Amino acid sequence: xxxxxxxxxxxxxxAAYSLIAVAVVLIYAGTKTLSIAMGEIGAFGLFAxxxxxxxGVPGTDYHPSALVAGVIAVVLGALLGLVVERLVMRPLxxxxxxxxxxxxxxxxxLLALLELxxxxxxxxxxxxxxxxxxxxVLDAPLPATRVAAFVLAVVVAVGLFVFLTRTxxxxxxxxxxxDPTVARLLGVRVNSVYMFAWGVGGALSGxxxxxxxxxFGNLTPFAQTQFSLRALAGxxxxxxxxxxxxxxxxxxxxxxxxxxxxxxSSSQNGYASMAVLVLVLGTLLVRPRGILGTTGxx
Amino acid sequence: xxxxxxxxxxxxxxxxxVFGILVAAVVLLGPLLLKPGKVSTLVTAIxxxxxxxxxxxxxxxxxxxxxxxxxxxxxxxFSAIGLGGRGIPWPxxxxxxxxxxxxxxxxxxxxxxxxxGLQVAITALAFQIFADSYLFQQSAxxxxxxxxxxxxxxxxxxxxxxxxxxxxxxxLVLTVLLLRRIGATRAGRSFVAVRDVEQRAVAFGVRPGPxxxxxxxxxxxxxxxxxxxxxxxxxxxxxxxxxxxxxSLLLVAIVVIGGARSAVGICSAAFFVRALPNLIPAGYxxxxxxxxxxxxxxxxxxxxxxSIVGNPEGTGGLLRRARTGIEGLFSPPAKRPSPRPRPTDAxxxxxxxxxxxxxxxxxxxxxxxPALLVARxxxxxxxxxxxxxxxxxxxxxxxxxxxxxxxGAGKSTFFNAVSGLAPVTGSIRYRDRELVGADPARRxxxxxxxxxxxxxxxxxxxxxxxxxxxxxxxTRYPASAGILGLGSTIADERELRRRxxxxxxxxxxxxxxxxxxxxxxxxxxxxxxxxxAVSTGPDLLLLDEASAGLTxxxxxxxxxxxxxxxxxxxxxxxxxxxxxxxxxRVCDYAYCLESGELIAEGAPEQVxxxxxxxxxxxxxxxxxxxxxxx
Numbered sequence: 001x002x003x004x005x006x007x008x009x010x011x012x013x014x015a016a017y018s019l020i021a022v023a024v025v026l027i028y029a030g031t032k033t034l035s036i037a038m039g040e041i042g043a044f045g046l047f048a049x050x051x052x053x054x055x056g057v058p059g060t061d062y063h064p065s066a067l068v069a070g071v072i073a074v075v076l077g078a079l080l081g082l083v084v085e086r087l088v089m090r091p092l093x094x095x096x097x098x099x100x101x102x103x104x105x106x107x108x109x110l111l112a113l114l115e116l117x118x119x120x121x122x123x124x125x126x127x128x129x130x131x132x133x134x135x136x137v138l139d140a141p142l143p144a145t146r147v148a149a150f151v152l153a154v155v156v157a158v159g160l161f162v163f164l165t166r167t168x169x170x171x172x173x174x175x176x177x178x179d180p181t182v183a184r185l186l187g188v189r190v191n192s193v194y195m196f197a198w199g200v201g202g203a204l205s206g207x208x209x210x211x212x213x214x215x216f217g218n219l220t221p222f223a224q225t226q227f228s229l230r231a232l233a234g235x236x237x238x239x240x241x242x243x244x245x246x247x248x249x250x251x252x253x254x255x256x257x258x259x260x261x262x263x264x265s266s267s268q269n270g271y272a273s274m275a276v277l278v279l280v281l282g283t284l285l286v287r288p289r290g291i292l293g294t295t296g297x298x
Numbered sequence: 299x300x301x302x303x304x305x306x307x308x309x310x311x312x313x314x315x316v317f318g319i320l321v322a323a324v325v326l327l328g329p330l331l332l333k334p335g336k337v338s339t340l341v342t343a344i345x346x347x348x349x350x351x352x353x354x355x356x357x358x359x360x361x362x363x364x365x366x367x368x369x370x371x372x373x374x375x376f377s378a379i380g381l382g383g384r385g386i387p388w389p390x391x392x393x394x395x396x397x398x399x400x401x402x403x404x405x406x407x408x409x410x411x412x413x414x415g416l417q418v419a420i421t422a423l424a425f426q427i428f429a430d431s432y433l434f435q436q437s438a439x440x441x442x443x444x445x446x447x448x449x450x451x452x453x454x455x456x457x458x459x460x461x462x463x464x465x466x467x468x469x470l471v472l473t474v475l476l477l478r479r480i481g482a483t484r485a486g487r488s489f490v491a492v493r494d495v496e497q498r499a500v501a502f503g504v505r506p507g508p509x510x511x512x513x514x515x516x517x518x519x520x521x522x523x524x525x526x527x528x529x530x531x532x533x534x535x536x537x538x539x540x541x542x543x544x545x546s547l548l549l550v551a552i553v554v555i556g557g558a559r560s561a562v563g564i565c566s567a568a569f570f571v572r573a574l575p576n577l578i579p580a581g582y583x584x585x586x587x588x589x590x591x592x593x594x595x596x597x598x599x600x601x602x603x604x605s606i607v608g609n610p611e612g613t614g615g616l617l618r619r620a621r622t623g624i625e626g627l628f629s630p631p632a633k634r635p636s637p638r639p640r641p642t643d644a645x646x647x648x649x650x651x652x653x654x655x656x657x658x659x660x661x662x663x664x665x666x667x668p669a670l671l672v673a674r675x676x677x678x679x680x681x682x683x684x685x686x687x688x689x690x691x692x693x694x695x696x697x698x699x700x701x702x703x704x705x706g707a708g709k710s711t712f713f714n715a716v717s718g719l720a721p722v723t724g725s726i727r728y729r730d731r732e733l734v735g736a737d738p739a740r741r742x743x744x745x746x747x748x749x750x751x752x753x754x755x756x757x758x759x760x761x762x763x764x765x766x767x768x769x770x771x772x773t774r775y776p777a778s779a780g781i782l783g784l785g786s787t788i789a790d791e792r793e794l795r796r797r798x799x800x801x802x803x804x805x806x807x808x809x810x811x812x813x814x815x816x817x818x819x820x821x822x823x824x825x826x827x828x829x830x831a832v833s834t835g836p837d838l839l840l841l842d843e844a845s846a847g848l849t850x851x852x853x854x855x856x857x858x859x860x861x862x863x864x865x866x867x868x869x870x871x872x873x874x875x876x877x878x879x880x881x882x883r884v885c886d887y888a889y890c891l892e893s894g895e896l897i898a899e900g901a902p903e904q905v906x907x908x909x910x911x912x913x914x915x916x917x918x919x920x921x922x923x924x925x926x927x928x
Contacts, residue, residue: 087607088607091607102554105550105602107603110599229427232423273428276427288413
């Protein structure tokens with residue numbers, strides 16, 4: 001495969017990561033919590049959707065299609081995000097940021113172990129929600145899920161950008177981030193900002209799971225947490241408080257990963273994870289705040 | 299010191315002692331009753347507990363999160379097999395595994411040299427996944443042809459796992475003792491300082507980056523020991539499942555549920571999640587929850603969330619509270635010392651404490667210069683805000699200088715400029731040497747000590763620990779020597795303790811040395827911070843709002859101490875103070891700032907009488923009214 005088509009494939013791969021990365025940045029910017037639970041929050045909803053696709057929704061004969069399973073993942077992801085915010089994260093608002101990070105770790109662990117208990121360790125088959133057509137872009141064969149991921153990433157990024165810069169609520173979000181106490185005194189509903197961040201973040205995670213899992217054909221517990229590392233790496237590389245940074249960082253991770261993987265023998269696919277490690281380590285040493293992050297992050 | 303030695307020893311409380319003996323009996327005798335396969339599980343659980351204790355050094359003590367400790371455990375295991383399997387004697391293989399794992403762990407922590415944020419955790423996560431998907435798949439790492447054969451004394455095939463179990467127990471106890479030892483050295487105190495007061499700790503001579511790196515390395519070394527134990531027991535490892543991401547997350551859960559810095563809590567949590575599922579007979583199931591072995595980890599994950607939200611001190615905290623509760627049932631509650639300063643003769647105490655000034659400094663910095671501190675056009679600019687604007691002032695040796703002004707006038711900014719925590723232009727000379735550009739630790743060594751408006755000490759530590767931390771720059775023994783107790787370490791530590799006790803007596807707080815700082819009233823905490831500053835043997839003491847939170851009587855007593863510090867110890871003081879009577883009583887000279895600019899200077903009575911000062915600082919009411927309102 002030529003370098004150019006590798007890059008195109010990499011961009012499509014990175015676009016899927018960027019959905020989780022944007023969720024991570026949204027939550028970091030909104031609540032100062034670095035969440036590593038987004039992979040599993042998305043996976044939990046998709047597990048339910050895919051399981052129902054095979055077994056039928058409990059109590060009915062309805063077998064949702066793969067597309068509907070994806071929608072279920074988005075809806076459950078959003079709900080789960082809200083539940084986590086209300087029950088786990090809100091009591092931690094005034095605690096050190098490390099506590100928040102550990103709490104999200106607990107959420108990821110709990111969800112993955114529950115998946116293991118409910119659905120077993122056998123992979124659940126995850127067909128593409130948008131059909132199996134393969135598009136060819138600049139000689140790169142792109143399955144429909146990759147194209148969908150790319151389109152979704154662009155829509156989400158532009159939508160959030162407009163929302164956060166052009167609306168009153170977006171302004172409130174930014175006020176709440178810079179100083180929750182003052183924002184509260186000025187009449188900003190800080191709690192609804194937190195709920196927005198976790199709700200939208202959860203929905204994006206569900207979306208990411210729906211387009212990421214089909215690339216591997218199936219879904220297993222902890223797998224999405226592994227993928228979400230690529231997104232976390234993207235967010236850290238791009239700058240934890242910048243939505244555009246999250247996207248640029250994720251695309252970079254996707255491209256580097258794909259190019260490295262295509263150019264070493266296929267049996268050694270662990271090289272991609274080494275490339276990600278080197279990329280994160282290098283970025284944090286050379287430019288700790290990330291490509292587009294502000295100094296407040298480091 | 300001496301008073302503590304001769305105090306009548308309290309009878310050890312009965313119930314906790316009995317409880318402790320029971321636990322020890324179960325730990326020591328339990329394996330004799332179990333089948334070899336079950337004892338094998340316990341050995342693994344011990345290795346996990348050791349690794350968790352290492353992780354706690356990072357998470358609980360230093361405030362850094364590692365999501366790669368299972369991978370580090372794997373690095374230790376495979377290193378030990380790689381070395382021991384090639385015929386290297388087992389003790390050397392253990393040490394090799396420890397060294398290699400420490401190096402890898404330090405590598406993961408490398409970004410902590412540059413950043414304070416939590417992103418370092420992502421590096422560790424990236425390493426964990428790299429180890430899962432690549433490192434532990436390599437035949438060079440996971441070499442199935444190599445076997446780390448334990449010497450025949452430990453050989454499980456001949457003796458079962460009991461001897462290995464007791465060997466593991468010894469390693470576990472050694473790890474706990476090592477961690478205790480680290481906690482009593484300069485390095486251990488620096489770890490806590492990095493966790494709680496990272497930016498300010500530089501003034502105590504703590505360098506945050508290298509300190510964090512050292513914590514990563516030590517934590518990795520302990521994980522390496524755990525790994526070597528697993529290698530010793532297994533001989534060869536085919537399944538890397540103990541070292542995967544899930545195992546890493548469980549390790550963090552063990553530390554949090556067990557409770558930071560609680561060995562008992564962490565060991566219990568490790569036993570609960572790693573040994574219990576295998577000790578319960580297979581197929582044993584509960585109503586609703588189903589199979590017990592798969593339910594325990596879920597309960598554990600839920601407990602992690604509950605712990606972090608509702609019980610941040612973990613099991614260790616619960617045990618401590620239970621212990622105090624039980625002790626209370628059997629004996630009348632011990633009389634808690636009054637949390638306030640004891641009234642002592644300030645002059646006599648100061649005479650005793652004259653020793654504190656005996657710290658070694660470069661000769662050039664001991665030259666007598668009449669003006670100890672001279673600022674010329676000192677300016678501090680944050681973006682568009684000028685927090686300090688062309689301030690020129692002078693502090694003479696042996697004076698108490700008051701710095702007054704309304705909130706936001708730039709008083710604390712001036713202190714930051716002098717102590718090296720604010721970007722300053724212009725000139726600030728101390729003993730005729732330029733401070734601008736010098737790093738904060740050097741300023742401390744030169745004899746400048748300060749307190750902070752909002753406390754720069756560690757609330758979770760005891761008063762004495764904080765005083766030892768503050769004196770960090772006085773002894774500079776290397777961390778390794780400190781941990782092993784080599785060289786001058788023990789004598790140095792004893793000297794620091796003596797100095798801390800002198801400083802405590804000086805302010806009448808010697809009866810509170812063992813109390814947790816955060817449990818004391820605000821005013822007492824502030825005095826502790828002054829003591830911490832005085833214990834470093836400074837020439838120039840910068841005190842930010844020293845009398846805040848004190849009763850009028852205590853503020854008056856504090857004034858006596860200031861005078862004693864000046865007259866008996868020969869210190870020079872700059873005090874930011876709102877309490878006008880105190881300024882009037884103790885200050886030799888006063889400066890008034892407004893919006894970053896100097897607006898008045900002179901004798902305290904003159905300055906506080908100037909109309910502009912009255913308007914800016916005291917408000918439009920009369921001096922007396924304002925003073926009594928405070």
